[in-house]
Amino acid sequence: MLTFRNSAGNAVSLQKELSIGNPELVSIVGGGGKTSLLKALSRELCDEGLFVLAGTTTKMRIPEPEEFQVVFRSEIENVGMPEPAGKPAFIVGKMDEKKVFGLEKEFFDDIFVRFGKTIIIEADGSRHLPIKGHGDFEPVIPSKTTTIVYVLGASALGKPVSDEWVHRCDLVKSTLGLSDSAIMDHEIIRKIIGTFKKRWYPHEISARNILLITQTNTIASEYSFGKLRSGLENDDLFDTIISGYFEET
Helix, strand or coil, X not given: CEEXXXXXXXXXXXXXXXXXXXXXXXXXXXXXXXXXXXXXXXHHHHHCCCCEEEEEXXXXXXXXXXXXXXXXXXXXXXXXXXXXXXCCEEEECCECCCEEECCCHHHHHHHHHHHCCEEEEECCCCCCXXXXXXXXXXXXXXXXXXXXXXXXXXXXXCCECCCCCEECHHHHHHHHXXXXXXXXXXXXXXXXXXXXXXXXXXXXXXXXXXXXXXXHHHCCCCCCHXXXXXXXXXXXXXXXXXXXXXXXX
């Protein structure tokens, strides 16, 4: 079971920290920690007695059976929402031995309006890397989204701006004019978020914007997390900024 701890190390409620209501359509984008957030938030809301449907508009690993009740798209289209089974539901269309393939964003819009249930989707991919630069086709956010959570992995602070830490690294370096020897400090992370968010943000969507900074327990002492957070707060790109880390308990 995943627990979210704030930067002080205290276990906190993601529902309260993110101010998630019912129903909501939550789209999770950005870098490292998206799947952990999807799992932990879905489980927490389910434990509070809410029916939760999770899914993806991109690709992700097949969920473990102890974590989710797998529901096929055809079941929802032909029968309706499944009965609660003591755990969140995860909707799939196509899958192979390892991956679930994403459903169209319009499908999530439709079932959100049709059934009025809370839906949490992973709407972006980052190859499990903490930082992401977005291509023109990313992220894939349903138009009925009520909350967008941008996830940033703080483990990249102090690391090279390289393929080991940044998804679409060449795009990031060419866009920002960074050298091959650039080191990820708080200013570079601010530039990545600010530059690419202006490109991909769907202004036609009326949604809350939340930044979730994860992996704060991994930051080397010489790199200031405080500068990163205060700088992002001054940039005024998000309604709320939350920081902490996920822990398996």
